[in-house]
Amino acid sequence: MSGVLSLVASLGAIVLGFVRAAGSLALFALAAVSHLFRPPFYWRNFLSAFVEFAYFSLPVVALTALFSGGVIALQSYTGFARYNAQSAIAGIVVLSVVRELGPVLAGLIVAGRVGSAMAAEIGTMRVTDQIDALGTLSTNPMKYLVTPRLLAGTLALPLLVVVADILGVLGGFIVSVVKLGFSPNAYIANTFSVMQPIDVNVGLVKAAVFGFLIALMGCYNGYHSRGGAQGVGSATTASVVAASILVLAFDYMLTEMFFSR
Amino acid sequence: MSGAVTPPQGTPKLRIRGLRKAFGSKQVLDGIDLDVASGTSMVVIGGSGSGKSVLLRCILGLIEPDAGSIEVDGVDVLRLRRREREAVNRRIGMLFQNGALFDSLTVWENVAFGLMARRQINRRDAREKAGDVLRQVGLDPSVGLLSPSELSGGMQKRVGLARAIAAQPEILFFDEPTTGLDPIMGAVIDGLIVECVRTLGSTAIAITHDMASATRIGDAAAMLYRGRLVWQGPAASLLESGNPLVDQFTHGRREGPISMELRR
Ligand SMILES: Nc1ncnc2c1ncn2[C@@H]1O[C@H](COP(=O)(O)OP(=O)(O)OP(=O)(O)O)[C@@H](O)[C@H]1O
Ligand SMILES: [Mg+2]
Numbered sequence: 001m002s003g004v005l006s007l008v009a010s011l012g013a014i015v016l017g018f019v020r021a022a023g024s025l026a027l028f029a030l031a032a033v034s035h036l037f038r039p040p041f042y043w044r045n046f047l048s049a050f051v052e053f054a055y056f057s058l059p060v061v062a063l064t065a066l067f068s069g070g071v072i073a074l075q076s077y078t079g080f081a082r083y084n085a086q087s088a089i090a091g092i093v094v095l096s097v098v099r100e101l102g103p104v105l106a107g108l109i110v111a112g113r114v115g116s117a118m119a120a121e122i123g124t125m126r127v128t129d130q131i132d133a134l135g136t137l138s139t140n141p142m143k144y145l146v147t148p149r150l151l152a153g154t155l156a157l158p159l160l161v162v163v164a165d166i167l168g169v170l171g172g173f174i175v176s177v178v179k180l181g182f183s184p185n186a187y188i189a190n191t192f193s194v195m196q197p198i199d200v201n202v203g204l205v206k207a208a209v210f211g212f213l214i215a216l217m218g219c220y221n222g223y224h225s226r227g228g229a230q231g232v233g234s235a236t237t238a239s240v241v242a243a244s245i246l247v248l249a250f251d252y253m254l255t256e257m258f259f260s261r
Numbered sequence: 262m263s264g265a266v267t268p269p270q271g272t273p274k275l276r277i278r279g280l281r282k283a284f285g286s287k288q289v290l291d292g293i294d295l296d297v298a299s300g301t302s303m304v305v306i307g308g309s310g311s312g313k314s315v316l317l318r319c320i321l322g323l324i325e326p327d328a329g330s331i332e333v334d335g336v337d338v339l340r341l342r343r344r345e346r347e348a349v350n351r352r353i354g355m356l357f358q359n360g361a362l363f364d365s366l367t368v369w370e371n372v373a374f375g376l377m378a379r380r381q382i383n384r385r386d387a388r389e390k391a392g393d394v395l396r397q398v399g400l401d402p403s404v405g406l407l408s409p410s411e412l413s414g415g416m417q418k419r420v421g422l423a424r425a426i427a428a429q430p431e432i433l434f435f436d437e438p439t440t441g442l443d444p445i446m447g448a449v450i451d452g453l454i455v456e457c458v459r460t461l462g463s464t465a466i467a468i469t470h471d472m473a474s475a476t477r478i479g480d481a482a483a484m485l486y487r488g489r490l491v492w493q494g495p496a497a498s499l500l501e502s503g504n505p506l507v508d509q510f511t512h513g514r515r516e517g518p519i520s521m522e523l524r525r
Contacts (some may be wrong), residue, residue, distance in 0.1 A: 040380070121365070129361035132323045136355045137375040137424070140347070 028220050032150050042049030045147035053114050053156035053211065057164065059250040060113065061106045065164035068101050069093055069171025077180055089182070090190035098199045099259070102164040104251050106157060107210035111243035115218040118149060119239035122222025123232035131223070136163055146219045157211030158204040165203065202258045209254065210247045217243040272335045274299040274432065274464040275320070280329035281488075282315060289315050290326070291488030297481070302458045302465035304479030304496050306472075306510060308519065311485045313468045314358055317434045320466075321355060322346055333432070351379075353449050354430035358437050358468075360421040362409035369395070371407030375428040394423040399449055415442045422450060426457050433457060435467040439474045451477040472511050475499055484510065486519065 076092045122145055125131050134141040169191060176182040217239045225235035280293040289312040295440030295452030297303045307313050318324040320331055322338065330337045338349050349500040355373070370377075373387035373450050382390065392402030398419040409417055418441055425433060429464050435454060439447035451474050458465050467478050475482060484507050492504040499511050 123344045125363075126362075128358060130363055132321075133355070133357055133361040133363070133424075135323065135347075136321060136350060138351045138355060138378040138428075139374070150434075 012204075013057055018152050025216070028146075028223070029150075029216055032142055032146040032216075032219070035140070035147040036141075036151065036245070042144055042148050045144065046152050049118075049149045049152035049215075050156050052117070053110060053152050053215075057106075057110050057113050057160060058067055060109050060175065061160050061164050062167050064109060065097070065102060065168040066107050066171040068105060069097055069168035069173075070175040071137070071171075072096055072101075072168075073172040073175040073180070077176075087186075087190050089172070089176055089180075090187045091194035093176075093198060094191045094195045097168030098165050098195060098203045099255070100203075100237065102161045102168055103157075103206040103210060104247065106160045106164050107208065107214065107247040107251075108244055110153075110157065110160070110211070111214045111217075111240055111247060114153075115214040115243045116236045116240045117223040118218030119225070119236045122219055123225035123235040124134070124222075126144050126223060126225050127228055127231060141223075147220055148193050149215045153211035153215030154208050155211070157207040157214075161203055161207035165200070198258070202254065205258075206251060206254050209250055211248065213246045214243045217246065273297055273332075274334060275466070276330075276332040276335075277320070278330045278332075280316070280319060280326050280331065282312075282319060282326045288488050290319070293329070293485075293488075293490055294491075295483060295490060297464055297466060299464055300458065300462050301480040302454070302467060302478055304475040304482040304499075305466060305468050305485055306470065306475060306499075306507075307484065307485030308510070309470075312488060313485055314436055316485070317436055317466065317468065321350060321353060321434070352430055353432040353434065354425040356418075356421045356425040356429060356435040356436060356438055358440075360409070360417040360425070362417055362420055364409050366408075367405060368407050368409060368412070369402075371409065371420060372405070372423045372427050374424060378481070379428065390427065391423075394427045395420070397426075398423045398453060399446065415446060418442060419446075419450070422453070426453075426461075429461050429463070431461075431463055433463050433465040435478075436471075437464065437468055437470065439469065439471055447471065447474060448477070454478050458519065472499060 072093050073089050076089050115247075122131075125145070130196075131145070134144055146220045173184070173187055176187050177184045221235040221239040221242070225231045275295070275297040277293055277295040280290050280295075281288070282290040293316065294305070305313050305316065315324060317395040319326045320338075326339070329339075331339055333349055333352075336349070338346055341349065359427065362368075363374065366374070369388050372391035373382075376382050376390060377384065377387050388405070391405055395402050396407055400416065400419055400423070404412070404416070404420075409420065412420065422435075422438060425435070433454070438454060439450050442450060454465060454467065455478060457463055465478075467475075469475050469478070476496050476499055479499075481493065481494040482496040482499050483490045484504075485491075486506055492502055492507045494502060499507065502511070503506060505518050508514075509519050
């Protein structure tokens with residue numbers, strides 16, 4: 001009996017902790033977003049975060065997308081599309097890249113690269129009193145640190161995903177033409193006949209949501225880190241883990257929302 | 262705005278009553294009463310870990326106290342709403358114990374940060390002004406182009422001081438301004454603090470372990486021990502206060518009423 005009770009109690013504690021964390025995260029996000037509508041806006045911080053997101057992640061995202069597109073072409077050829085390959089493979093590549101792989105891969109890569117760096121930077125600022133110092137210098141730390149980064153993430157990820165989409169399709173194209181010997185013109189025609197505007201749009205919406213979430217997790221964990229270098233380290237890890245899980249979870253939810261009719 | 266109201270004559274710039282703060286079971290501040298008159302400087306001494314930094318953080322709103330009141334110009338800042346509190350904090354400059362310089366910015370951007378944040382000045386003027394303030398704290402303006410991580414500890418301290426005074430705030434907090442400086446530079450910084458208080462008419466609270474510095478900076482002095490201010494008086498009488506706690510502390514004696522407790 002007491003075993004059951006303590007089980008229920010610890011379960012309750014877990015649920016409560018989860019609700020509390022989610023609530024505090026939601027409040028944090030709300031506060032940061034509300035600063036978007038109250039001047040000043042820190043353009044410099046926005047631009048440097050944007051560059052961090054878009055530019056420095058570009059090579060990794062591009063390479064990943066290129067290879068993924070190629071792999072999909074190869075896999076679907078050897079796997080199941082051998083008999084109708086010409087027309088099917090182009091469609092499989094473009095849909096999987098534009099709807100799923102582009103946003104998800106870009107999201108996971110950026111979470112690991114940029115989200116973690118963000119958590120480390122803001123976390124270091126927290127444990128060395130720099131965030132407190134901002135407050136004594138007529139500057140709201142949320143507005144200065146968090147809001148520009150959230151906006152940068154939300155705007156930069158779609159840009160990255162456009163590049164990932166193009167290179168993913170290119171990867172599939174190269175494999176299909178060079179290795180499988182398809183006609184280049186037919187491949188391109190097939191690609192465009194299968195791809196609908198909604199595929200691209202949903203991919204970009206996903207990207208924007210992922211970008212927001214990644215920046216949010218980086219900022220939130222950094223902002224609330226405590227206890228020196230170790231605290232910053234665990235904040236960094238937490239931000240990557242949380243952002244990755246959120247990217248995958250929201251990917252499912254958004255897919256469900258837009259495509260499951 | 263709260264700051265616009267002129268306080269009645271004789272109201273201290275800063276009045277603290279019954280301030281209490283505990284971290285878990287550890288009562289760090291246990292009923293602090295402190296007045297700092299306008300245009301004077303108060304030196305707070307006390308052992309390491311006695312809660313001096315916590316006291317300043319409470320006044321700045323970086324730590325929420327458990328009880329008590331903190332009045333700035335007669336207004337209890339603990340009852341203010343966020344915006345009003347931020348307006349009060351804008352009138353306070355702080356030198357943090359570890360400098361807390363922004364390491365993603367250059368030195369001059371650090372010094373001019375508060376000026377630029379108030380938007381009363383463009384970047385070029387801010388940079389020039391930063392050079393002036395750096396010179397005031399004994400640094401060459403060319404240091405402004407370096408990043409804080411390229412400075413020695415003492416230089417970082419001076420940059421932190423420059424940042425705190427650049428916007429000429431009404432109230433200045435110095436958390437161990439001279440720790441880590443050589444004696445001459447320490448004296449220079451002390452002189453600078455005194456000058457700020459005199460020329461700007463600022464009110465200052467300085468935390469220090471350095472008795473020479475304390476008597477140079479302070480008009481008044483107070484000693485924090487076990488969460489309370491066990492002694493207050495003129496800074497000049499620190500060395501002959503007649504209070505056994507203060508005596509032991511200022512003369513650095515091992516024997517006396519203060520036994521070094523192990524920290525819990
Ligand atoms: N955020 C916090 N959480 C928990 N405990 C804290 C916190 N800040 C300070 N303390 C505790 O409060 C006590 C007083 O700390 P404080 O930093 O004010 O000491 P101090 O008088 O400034 O010492 P020093 O001269 O060494 O700087 C310490 O025991 C410290 O452990
Ligand atoms: Mg301290």
